[in-house]
Amino acid sequence: SCRISSDGKPATFQPPPKPVIIDKQKQGLQRRFLSPEFIPPRGRTDPLKFFIERRDMIQRRKVFNIPEFYVGHILAVTTANPYASEKASRFVGICIQRGGKGLGATFVLRNVIEDQGVEICYELYSPRIQAIEVLKLEKRLDDNLMYLRDALPEYSTFDVNMKPVSHLEHEEIPVNKLQVRMKPKPWSKRWERPKYNIKGIKFELPEEKMKEAQKWSKPWLEFDMLREYDTSKIEEKIWREVSEALKK
């Protein structure tokens, strides 16, 4: 039996009002990430050159999406290759280094395939790149993972067919505090020296070797004022310029 309202007419179903969800996380810090190759290097070049380069970089980003990634992320890159089957080749690896400024920005991916370590240096803005997918988001303790070449191969092996690990949009990128175990010395570089300032290696060297390595420390470098390059204001300006241009 249908309900009869006070008027005497049968009441039609009124759905409840939709709840308004205020996502406080989203309202908070929207992560502002400016890719490091936008920041111009310190020098006496005309800023016009960097402005024109930034325009070309933004143009490329409008056509092709370059995701936000840091050193330590696991990426899969598909490039156009005339000599590959189906004209495209896919490479999965951990990003060990991001270098270069402007349109020549590069990143190096490393993986171990069939017990053979392979590294490929890709150019971010090369038209040959067809897709960049981030498979796993995680930062490491250092921003240069070149020591993975001298670490045990298990730390550089990543499954080629791994599925992308899901990541929430507005959370912090997790930092993996993994301490990597190394192969026996000799290494390609003396990673224990304070010049490299590496925190991600579990040094199993004797105490005397670690003390001897500290002989090469230069504690005056952090107080050297001529070496300071404060990029905060430049970054603000460029971030505003880039985000406005990309929204159009």
Next chain:
Amino acid sequence: SITGACRAIQKLTRVRVVDNSALGNTSYHRPPKCIHVYNKTGVGKVGDTILLAIKGEKKKALIVGHKMPGPNMTPRFDSNNVVLIEDNGNPIGTRIKTPIPYILRQREGEFSKVLAIARNFV
């Protein structure tokens, strides 16, 4: 003058044979070394032929990867890899497990038999 370390393949570099030939895989008290590079410069890159001294014999080989960083978008390997080859270009082994760069496909005519036995490409 002092030249920097050459991480490509030149005379007296120790190489790693990656195919499954008997000559490349049996152990010997000396590692296989390059004794000549068939090139105008004595420096061998991917796709060059070299003369190898293995187990007291001389054998030709094809370079399929080296430690030296090359042009961007090309792979750089952690060891100097080499495939044993006859004088006419026929490979001696029957399978290559380690990844081979796609650049070699450019010279399909000379290396077709080597590319045919390769399993993985990078």
